[in-house]
Amino acid sequence: MNLPTYDFLSAPLWLITVLHIVTLTLHFLAMNFMVGGIVIILFGKLNDKWNNPVIQKLIKLFPTAMAATVSFGVAPLLFIQLVYPKQIYSASIINAWFWLWIVGIAIISYYFLYGAAFTKKMALGRSSVYLALALIGFLYISFVYSSTLSMGERPDIYKALYARVQSGIALNPDIGSYIFRWMHMLLGALVVGAYFVGWLGKDDERVFKIGKTFYLWSMIIAMLLGLVYLFTLKAILVAFMHSAAIWFLFLAFILSLVSLYFYSKKKFYTTGILMVISLLSMVSIRHIVRLIHLEGIFNPATTPMKAQWSIFIVFLICFLFAVGIIWYMLTLFFTKQQQAA
Amino acid sequence: MNYPFWDVGIGYGILMASIAVIHVFVSHFAIGGGMYLVIAEISARKRNDSMILEYLQKLSKFFVLVTVVFGAVTGVGIWFIIGLLNPSATEVLIHNFVWGWATEWTFFLIEITAALLYYYSWKKISAKAHMFIGWVYFGAAWMSLFIINGIVAFMLTPGKWLVTGNFWDGFFNPTFWPSLWFRTGICILLAGLYALLVASLSKNKDFKTRIIRYNSLWVIIGLVIMVPTLYWYWHAIPSSITTAAHQIMTMPIEAIDLAMWFAGAIFVLIIIFGFILPRWHHFVIAVVLMLLGLGTFGGFEWMRESIRKPYVIEKYMYGNGLEVAKTQQYEDEGYLKQIVFRTGNDGADLYRHACRSCHTINGYRPLAPAFNGTDKIFIAGMVKGASAIKSKMPPFMGTSQEANLIADYIYQRIDQRPLNEVYPLQGVALGKKVFEIRCGKCHVMGGYQDNSESLTGLSDEDYNDLLDNAGDLAEQMPPFTGSDIERKALIEYFKSLDKGGEK
Numbered sequence: 001m002n003l004p005t006y007d008f009l010s011a012p013l014w015l016i017t018v019l020h021i022v023t024l025t026l027h028f029l030a031m032n033f034m035v036g037g038i039v040i041i042l043f044g045k046l047n048d049k050w051n052n053p054v055i056q057k058l059i060k061l062f063p064t065a066m067a068a069t070v071s072f073g074v075a076p077l078l079f080i081q082l083v084y085p086k087q088i089y090s091a092s093i094i095n096a097w098f099w100l101w102i103v104g105i106a107i108i109s110y111y112f113l114y115g116a117a118f119t120k121k122m123a124l125g126r127s128s129v130y131l132a133l134a135l136i137g138f139l140y141i142s143f144v145y146s147s148t149l150s151m152g153e154r155p156d157i158y159k160a161l162y163a164r165v166q167s168g169i170a171l172n173p174d175i176g177s178y179i180f181r182w183m184h185m186l187l188g189a190l191v192v193g194a195y196f197v198g199w200l201g202k203d204d205e206r207v208f209k210i211g212k213t214f215y216l217w218s219m220i221i222a223m224l225l226g227l228v229y230l231f232t233l234k235a236i237l238v239a240f241m242h243s244a245a246i247w248f249l250f251l252a253f254i255l256s257l258v259s260l261y262f263y264s265k266k267k268f269y270t271t272g273i274l275m276v277i278s279l280l281s282m283v284s285i286r287h288i289v290r291l292i293h294l295e296g297i298f299n300p301a302t303t304p305m306k307a308q309w310s311i312f313i314v315f316l317i318c319f320l321f322a323v324g325i326i327w328y329m330l331t332l333f334f335t336k337q338q339q340a341a
Numbered sequence: 342m343n344y345p346f347w348d349v350g351i352g353y354g355i356l357m358a359s360i361a362v363i364h365v366f367v368s369h370f371a372i373g374g375g376m377y378l379v380i381a382e383i384s385a386r387k388r389n390d391s392m393i394l395e396y397l398q399k400l401s402k403f404f405v406l407v408t409v410v411f412g413a414v415t416g417v418g419i420w421f422i423i424g425l426l427n428p429s430a431t432e433v434l435i436h437n438f439v440w441g442w443a444t445e446w447t448f449f450l451i452e453i454t455a456a457l458l459y460y461y462s463w464k465k466i467s468a469k470a471h472m473f474i475g476w477v478y479f480g481a482a483w484m485s486l487f488i489i490n491g492i493v494a495f496m497l498t499p500g501k502w503l504v505t506g507n508f509w510d511g512f513f514n515p516t517f518w519p520s521l522w523f524r525t526g527i528c529i530l531l532a533g534l535y536a537l538l539v540a541s542l543s544k545n546k547d548f549k550t551r552i553i554r555y556n557s558l559w560v561i562i563g564l565v566i567m568v569p570t571l572y573w574y575w576h577a578i579p580s581s582i583t584t585a586a587h588q589i590m591t592m593p594i595e596a597i598d599l600a601m602w603f604a605g606a607i608f609v610l611i612i613i614f615g616f617i618l619p620r621w622h623h624f625v626i627a628v629v630l631m632l633l634g635l636g637t638f639g640g641f642e643w644m645r646e647s648i649r650k651p652y653v654i655e656k657y658m659y660g661n662g663l664e665v666a667k668t669q670q671y672e673d674e675g676y677l678k679q680i681v682f683r684t685g686n687d688g689a690d691l692y693r694h695a696c697r698s699c700h701t702i703n704g705y706r707p708l709a710p711a712f713n714g715t716d717k718i719f720i721a722g723m724v725k726g727a728s729a730i731k732s733k734m735p736p737f738m739g740t741s742q743e744a745n746l747i748a749d750y751i752y753q754r755i756d757q758r759p760l761n762e763v764y765p766l767q768g769v770a771l772g773k774k775v776f777e778i779r780c781g782k783c784h785v786m787g788g789y790q791d792n793s794e795s796l797t798g799l800s801d802e803d804y805n806d807l808l809d810n811a812g813d814l815a816e817q818m819p820p821f822t823g824s825d826i827e828r829k830a831l832i833e834y835f836k837s838l839d840k841g842g843e844k
Contacts, residue, residue, distance in 0.1 A: 002666075003503060003657055003665060004502065004503070004505070004506025006432060006436040007436065010437075010440060011440070067413070067453050071446075071450050071453050074417060074446055077420065078420075078439065078443065081431070081432075085428065085432045085435065086343060088424070089344055089428035089431070090344055090682070092421075092424060093346070093347045093424075096347045099421060100418075102421065103360070103415065103421055106414050106417075107415070110414060111410060114406060159682060166346060166348040166684060167347075167349055167350075168348075168349055168425070308508045310508070311440040311441060312440050314444055318448065319447045322450050322451050326451060329454060329455060329477060330454075332466060333458050333462055333470075
């Protein structure tokens with residue numbers, strides 16, 4: 001009996017790539033708001049911060065941001081598994097325990113966020129402990145993600161590791177190849193967090209100032225770390241320089257710098273647009289780096305395409321419906337709330 | 342064999358169940374609970390019942406904390422665990438159903454947004470708008486079930502997809518509809534059980550009586566839907582699979598029996614503490630009901646998972662990730678050539694990919710008790726004849742040399758003393774044990790592949806001849822390699838059958 005095959009893509013690769021990049025950017029936005037926001041709340045110097053309404057609003061928004069992080073994280077995980085199953089599954093099996101713990105730690109961190117949000121009278125003690133614990137959880141999750149996905153690009157590493165350890169306790173040992181990327185992303189999270197802190201606190205000069213300081217300095221440090229990361233690319237640096245990634249890098253760099261100006265002028269819509277395009281560019285760079293790393297090992301363009309257009313159209317209709325209904329519900333929520341007020 | 346193998350001390354079944362059963366228990370509540378909240382709200386608003394509305398508001402907080410956090414993240418957890426335990430099967434599912442999953446994701450987005458808005462908008466927006474959001478939540482959650490159900494049901498009954506490879510043939514497979522309605526029944530049952538848990542904490546006795554009765558009705562409705570749809574589901578499964586479950590590996594039957602006992606216990610407890618003595622409904626009873634609900638649902642999932650054996654995707658991929666389509670390739674080239682991730686220990690690599698996803702040596706579904714006191718030739722024979730064992734095992738399609746390597750790997754890890762020392766028995770008792778160990782995996786006296794009739798009335802010489810030529814009797818039968826003590830004891834046991842001895 002000729003059984004159906006499964007080694008195919010059910011839509012053109014470019015379409016899957018676009019969806020992956022867009023949804024991953026949304027995931028990063030939500031996650032960065034949360035992680036960056038927590039760091040700024042915990043370490044930003046602000047007198048009587050726990051009674052500050054902006055800080056309280058931020059803390060109350062974190063669980064929703066976490067919901068968005070999880071929801072927007074599902075889609076890119078699905079698409080990356082679709083295109084790079086061999087790399088993703090292999091790397092995750094090598095450090096299976098660390099990978100699996102992401103689930104438990106995400107749940108616990110999520111509850112800490114709710115703990116902080118539901119604390120009736122926010123106090124330094126309880127709220128900061130909840131937030132700090134949630135932050136530790138997110139640092140763990142982001143580190144394991146960086147480690148695993150970096151390892152997925154290096155079959156030589158995960159094959160050699162597996163030959164030594166089969167019990168799923170081996171983290172990517174080539175730490176130099178991803179530690180700076182991870183730190184660059186964390187500082188990037190601070191930039192996004194600072195953007196939202198500044199936006200929500202635009203009428204509170206003290207909060208705005210903290211946001212601005214974090215926005216500026218985390219951007220500078222993120223850029224420096226990004227530069228260091230570039231040099232860790234070593235063997236593929238030349239290929240990187242000759243790829244479209246360099247243009248995306250240039251674009252992200254310019255837009256980020258320009259956004260500083262608009263931030264200081266409290267033009268948050270413009271700053272936001274520039275920041276999102278910057279983030280999109282950086283996610284695209286990440287995608288190109290993956291392709292360069294895998295050059296000669298795996299080229300996703302060689303995977304045969306067997307389109308499933310009928311279900312794709314169903315997906316598209318449902319997606320548009322989801323956007324519409326979510327928009328409508330949010331309108332209902334905010335308009336009626338305003339009317340009630 | 343394209344992936345590394347996660348060699349962890351815990352059984353794969355336990356790892357899978359630890360995330361999946363808990364997730365489905367919460368995610369189905371997330372659907373039924375949504376319906377419960379909005380219907381109860383409509384009814385309470387019609388009667389202007391502020392106590393019920395206050396209770397529903399409390400329940401919706403509990404609902405968000407359980408479903409949006411635990412339910413959603415454990416749902417992602419299922420992705421994590423299936424990718425670790427059976428990456429090959431996950432790859433098949435993703436490639437074939439990616440747009441199904443993507444569509445489900447759109448409903449997931451609606452569901453999460455609506456759940457949060459529903460909770461945060463109590464008393465903040467109009468009743469009509471609030472109930473609208475509630476309905477949107479329920480609709481999206483049920484659609485999520487609709488889609489995931491298609492993919493999960495596909496694994497047991499891929500139906501025409503095996504021929505056409507068409508998405509819709511796989512999705513609307515033979516068990517799609519009964520499974521969908523059965524799961525809808527479970528959703529309603531769980532909505533009632535979770536609501537009873539929250540209601541059991543109420544201090545107002547009159548209110549408690551009222552709400553306990555109302556919630557109990559949900560449980561009964563859930564059970565009423567579940568019973569016929571389970572019957573429908575069972576009969577939608579190809580009879581070859583259900584017959585094998587009755588005759589060869591009865592685990593699915595035991596699982597579903599257990600589920601039905603639990604469901605029966607729920608029914609009895611609900612009648613007593615839901616309708617007759619609602620004031621006595623205590624938190625402890627609510628917890629017991631929850632555990633029974635978990636048992637009922639867990640039993641069903643256990644049945645669904647185990648009845649699929651030896652496949653993970655019926656007639657397409659075996660539980661150990663081997664592909665039916667590559668049978669010829671495995672037979673021609675052996676397994677080792679297909680294993681991409683090698684450790685330098687061929688026996689270990691072969692054992693992991695052929696056996697380890699369902700068995701450990703001493704822990705989960707252990708091999709040691711089955712092989713302690715035996716020998717490499719016997720173990721290799723059992724490996725080669727795996728598909729004949731009274732259990733639903735994937736066939737061994739590798740070479741004889743590879744079977745020997747697996748046997749050697751297992752042999753090094755079991756009790757190597759002679760069988761009569763491992764089991765300090767004598768005479769007929771020892772013979773019976775020898776039969777259990779060496780013959781009983783494929784032949785059950787008075788049961789599966791029973792050949793007891795051919796063993797009666799023979800002379801010592803005949804028995805010895807039979808054992809000498811055992812390996813030639815059938816292709817999948819190993820030779821008798823037991824010691825003289827075992828042989829003597831086994832013959833004694835055969836003879837005792839003649840005299841009406843215990844089988």
